[in-house]
Amino acid sequence: MKELRTDAWVQWCPGCGNYGILSALQKALIDINRDFSIVGGIGCSSRIVYYLKGSFNVHTLHGRAIPVASGIKLSKPELLVIVSGGDGDILGIGAGHFLALGRRNLDLKVFIHDNAVYGLTKGQAGPTLPLNVKLKAMPYANVHDAINPILLAFVSGYTFIARAYAYHIRELKEIMKEAMKHRGAAVVDILQPCTTYNDLMTREWFEERIYYMDSIPDRSKLFEKMLEKEKIPLGIFFKEEKETFEERLKKAKLYKQS
């Protein structure tokens, strides 16, 4: 079990949801047993790249993990390439890249550490924080509406979309494995308590609301499930086999011949 962990000192606050994500990711990677590369942006969460022994991990610039990971995947298609980073990084400053990946359906796994705050810069509203919520480090309530990562992933074209919870390591691990086995762009929105700055969406808050869906929702129920707010459904929302970017590129290259 130990063999994937580096000996770098883990710099997260006590009780941070990132520990659960790290643990689940490590277990999933051991089970999957493939060469992998983890790419992070900038944020508390993105520090995960230091803690697992990938073939090569990269700490990129804030918001740029997805395009850098895309470059890695295109030049090393045999690698399992994972983007692991914050809601701010992936859905805020890097949101444009998030959309582009969905449109491409490149075989990347995007794990969003979704704590609804900018943890590293000390508690500003993240892109998934609901409108009118005021957390402890904010001088006034949020004036931005929240992004729904599941919906955004769907309209962008992701072919595997799931939601999980950071403290449910066993379930999270299984969902991560499903994402890793999927061929194409996969996203897992991982609800993550930030014990230091998110004084609303705490462990108790999440655990009162989350529940697991019995199965992948039927197409006719999909929107309803994606929009559910009072109770928060966890599990796989959507899965589809579709031509990957790699396959599309191959075709494009052969276009003249055919």
Added chain:
Amino acid sequence: MKKVVRGFYAVAYSVKLCRPSVICAYPITPQTEIVENLAQMYADGELENCEYITAESEFGAASILVGASAAGARVFTATCSQGLILMSEILFNAAGLRLPIVLVNTNRALSAPLSIWNDHQDFMVLRDAGIIQVHVENNQEVHDMIPQAYKIAEDKKVLLPFMICMDGFKLTHAYEPIDLLEQETVDSFLPPYKPEYYLTTKKPIAMGCYAPPPFYMEFRVAMQNAMLRAKEIMRKVFREWAEVSGRDWGEHLAVDYPNSRIMVVAMGSIVAPLRKVVKELRSEGLDVGLVKIRTYRPFPVEDVQKELGSSEKIIVLDRSVSFGYEGPLSIDLKAALFGRSVEFYSYIVGLGGRDTSKDFLASIIRNVAHNKEKPGWAFKGYKEFEEVIP
């Protein structure tokens, strides 16, 4: 009113007194608390007729300010490092659009490797953007500089963005007793921003239009003219500020012990320890003086020639690198002093927050004074290492 405050607050409070209409930023260390202070003032109702927006990135923040400034608003932002260079596409554009955006950069190293600590690599990227760039030594100076920045940038003979550079952590996080300005002082010094041209239905204009080869160059010449005019306007405003505030920070340069045989040149917070070091070394009998560069763009060539043209040895302390050449400040000084018989000792120090203690600075100057160094450039204060080339 004297109060012990941190650098963040010294900036934020002064910005508030300048009555901006739009403030827009994105958090980045060590800038964040400047705009957090402003956000708090906003929440407390202290920023009258002002909107405060947290953007989705620095790219967004600077772009929002372009729109606001084009519509005639007085605007403010603060950033640094990756945030500044992410803004750079917009800031070059803002300069060309002649928008007097005022920003504070809390100087920080650039990635990679990742560093949050202080050096001068970030603002050098914007050196040639057509943005006025002034460097401060301490938190009182940055507090005082903000009203002056608006006055200069908004002067219709100038109309260019204005960037105030303060060292990250060393100043931002430091507590200092600051003589906080009074609202009346700032109001009497800084008139409201009333641009001749802005986006209005009363006198419609278009901005940012395509300029094909027969037109483009003239716009760039006009920008350069504005930069050069700014030199004189800044001098005037600096003098006026000394009258109004009772604090005289000098003009483009501030010189200690002019016409010394050895002159040390630097900018930013390192000037404060250097001032003490130079004084101590003079008591050891060394003929050494100090030039603090306040205005870096427009580059004060004439002032440099006057203050440094007849020195024997110039020690330049750069805190960034023009990779493949040497320190950028040193390059600029050499160009300004072309043809003079002066020896340059150009050192690059303190990258990525590397300490530059008084003893370290004193030893650099002593070595030059005692002819232990040859003219040229070098890095100082790094650990010798063997580069492994696989």
